Amino acid sequence: xxxxxxxxxxxxYAYYGPQYWWPADTVFEMLIGAILVQNxxxxxxxxxxxRLRPVLHPEKIASLKTDELAALIRPSGYYNVKAKRxxxxxxxxxxxxxxxxxxxxxxxxxxRKQLLNxxxxxxxxxxxxxxxxxxKPIFIVDTYARRLFKRIGLQMPDDYDDFRTQVEASLPDxxxxxxxxxxxxxxxxxxxCKRKPICYExxxxxxxxQQIEDNIT
DNA sequence: TTCCCGGACT
DNA sequence: AGTCCAGGAA
Numbered sequence: 658x659x660x661x662x663x664x665x666x667x668x669x670y671a672y673y674g675p676q677y678w679w680p681a682d683t684v685f686e687m688l689i690g691a692i693l694v695q696n697x698x699x700x701x702x703x704x705x706x707x708r709l710r711p712v713l714h715p716e717k718i719a720s721l722k723t724d725e726l727a728a729l730i731r732p733s734g735y736y737n738v739k740a741k742r743x744x745x746x747x748x749x750x751x752x753x754x755x756x757x758x759x760x761x762x763x764x765x766x767x768x769r770k771q772l773l774n775x776x777x778x779x780x781x782x783x784x785x786x787x788x789x790x791x792x793k794p795i796f797i798v799d800t801y802a803r804r805l806f807k808r809i810g811l812q813m814p815d816d817y818d819d820f821r822t823q824v825e826a827s828l829p830d831x832x833x834x835x836x837x838x839x840x841x842x843x844x845x846x847x848x849x850c851k852r853k854p855i856c857y858e859x860x861x862x863x864x865x866x867q868q869i870e871d872n873i874t
Numbered sequence: 875t876t877c878c879c880g881g882a883c884t
Numbered sequence: 885a886g887t888c889c890a891g892g893a894a
Contacts, residue, residue: 690890691890692891693890694889694890694891695891695892696879696889696890696891696892697879697881697890698882698888698889698890699890700881700889701879701880701881701882701889702890704880704881731879731880732880733879733880734878734880734881734889735877735878735879735892736879736880737878738879738892738893739878742892776892776893777891777892777893778892779891779892779893780891780892781890781892782890782891785890797890799890799891800890801890843890852888
């Protein structure tokens with residue numbers, strides 16, 4: 658059991674410390690950021706959020722035309738697509754009077770289904786919203802998690818939900834844990850477990866199957 | 875599979 | 885000039 662998902666979490670946490678995610682001033686900003694960050698690096702999302710700041714409020718963004726919104730979020734890339742997605746999300750959000758607390762009262766399963774019904778919100782985006790906006794306990798499967806667990810030597814399912822439930826099976830039902838775990842995996846993916854891995858001083862070196870010959874640096 | 879798309883980094 | 889990035893839809 659040296660390669661359990663909880664043990665991996667603990668090693669990452671011991672090395673990187675608390676990550677204080679999601680980096681946003683308000684829950685609404687987090688929700689918008691979750692759409693903006695799709696297949697985009699965070700640096701470009703920040704540029705878009707700075708331009709959005711003056712209208713970073715549900716009613717204000719809803720009152721913008723889609724192409725006006727697209728112009729504002731241009732630095733994040735895919736701006737025409739993302740403008741429509743933000744609009745679609747807001748249409749759903751409005752049904753709850755833009756009230757986060759009302760949405761939090763929904764069950765995880767019900768809320769997740771509703772989020773996945775929004776055009777432009779897929780599983781990863783929905784789960785990010787569930788964890789970082791609505792404080793629900795769910796494991797976020799992203800490219801960093803797939804790469805990390807595969808590299809460590811665990812054989813994981815390709816299917817998103819199969820992957821997710823397999824990880825969740827060995828973790829306590831704690832929203833704070835899932836919040837920290839995803840943040841730690843992203844940080845680890847950026848610092849050590851990159852596409853071309855940097856295994857020097859990797860906190861998971863001793864539980865990883867990565868061949869020594871790959872460890873140039 | 876292909877399209878959507880900017881910006882930092884190599 | 886080429887690559888990569890907190891994806892999702894058609």
